Amino acid sequence: MYRRWLWPGFALPGTLWLILLFLVPFYAVLAVAFGTVDPILQQPVPIWNPLEWNVGWMTETLSRFAPGGTFYGVAIRTIVYVVVSLALCLLIGYPVAYYISRHAGRTKNVLLILLILPFWISYLMRMLAWVNLLAPDGYVNRFLTFTHLLGEPRDWLGGAPSTVILALVYGYIPYLILPLYAALDRIDRSHLEAARDLGASPLRAFLHVTLPLSKAGILGGAVLITLPMFGDYYTPNLVSGAPATSMIGNQIDLYFHGGPQPTIGAAITVLLAAFLTVLMAYYMWTIHRATHEVRDV
């Protein structure tokens, strides 16, 4: 009933926008990373033709990621922080999502609203809240010294890795719990009843029915928070600021804001994007599949 050109015509402005302001910009990063540097002005000179790309800066950057290089420690630290934070998020998030989907009963609505609330509180404000609490004379130190768990106030904000991990967990866990909840809520209870009727213990029923059926939610949520955590630089800057806790995002930030070599910054950005491609592809595939399931119905 509609003219043939109508739908592609509708898609045109948005697609053009994304080509010009998403694809072209990413190509610009590649052109700068594989470009040269003006010897006098020290400004990056992008090379647009891929056949003429200069790999010098890229190999230089890559070599710094090798063991012993200046970025090696940062890369390892980033991976450790992200993996530990992700594990903590799952450890806290799974029981919460499980309880709300399975046992909450009358309190379910209240809990769901509380679960969604952090989405609408600015990330920066949530970090500010912890900076206030963890200050030398803040509530955390006062509580710990009052209960004699600590002899004297601790300097939480002076570069403690535990503070950065706490902040990452606090910042990203809401984005994990919601997909977990959605996956657990979707599980058909009759599967569980069948397992119980056939003599499975609660633990076995959980391990062999609930856990496998929530796998998609676990993976989806984990990828959803892993991607931004790898690119994070503001969280460590806010709650620590010390070079001892700097992550790979901080290196990119440094090379562009005030640093002398945007070309190296661009090269790190390209390497980070390449490293995250597998995760991004997985997540896009799950969105794609979910869309098609809806469409097929």
Add this chain to the structure above:
Amino acid sequence: MTTVAERQAAPSLSTWERVRGWVTNPWGRPRFLVLVTWGYMIWAIVPVLIAIQFSFNASRSRTTWAGFSTRWYWGDPVDSVWNDPGLRHSLEQSLKLAGADVLIATPIGVLLALGLARWRGRGSRPANFLMLFPLVTPEIVMGVSLLLVFSHVFTFVHTGTLAQILGHVTFSISYVVVIVRGRLFSIGRQYEEAAADLGASPTSALTRVLLPLLAPAIVASAAIVFAISIDDFVISQWLSSGEDTDTVPIQIYSATRGAPLPSTNAIATIMLLVTFVSILLAFLVWRVFTRGERRAAQSTAESMGAFTV
């Protein structure tokens, strides 16, 4: 809400039996889970409440309570949100960016959602694929690429307000598409086909049948675009040209790294209120528009899930 197999405990159980019940009955309420869940909720919300409390502190401290006052909102002649030119300007800048973002990203996103959902020709697959990218790309990668494209390709766009608006729209479009397309699939095509059978032209089928049906999703996506734009820090910071174009999150960031005053808490509280009011308004509009569609099974909180993407 499900009430399936919510087994009621018989009144005369001994403590031991009840403890045994928690462990062996998978439909019972394990106290451990109750503890973790409420513990998490308190941990997630209370720090923010304390931050709001200190925005009303009478002294300059963010850690020692000295009584209630509104000096950090408007009372203090130098450092209050109202009187500090930096803070006040950042508030205007944030609202300006969010407003422009809503006005540009919502129509483009709605059209793109319609186009992508129904266009079957060559090119529809790559376009679909491209739309998903901004959702999964870490913001720092987008920030770097936009900064470089404005300094090397589109050099007529200088860093500052225009660049920030272009950046915000770029990451917002995909959210609009995801929300509107979800609604589009749940509506199906039967209403338009019925309208066409009754003699409606394609234009009136679109504007008088489909558009009103999409209205709740459009309102919801506008509210979400507003909220993510107001909360955005990374893109705004990378494309800022200096103090003139600093947004509220950038102010919070620099103040927190320097020596924050309770006025930082105050401006954060104001932004929190602005976000909540916009989401609440959109939610009420959504409820009005979808009145009669909701089945009894769908609870308020579940339909609120539409507001989290």
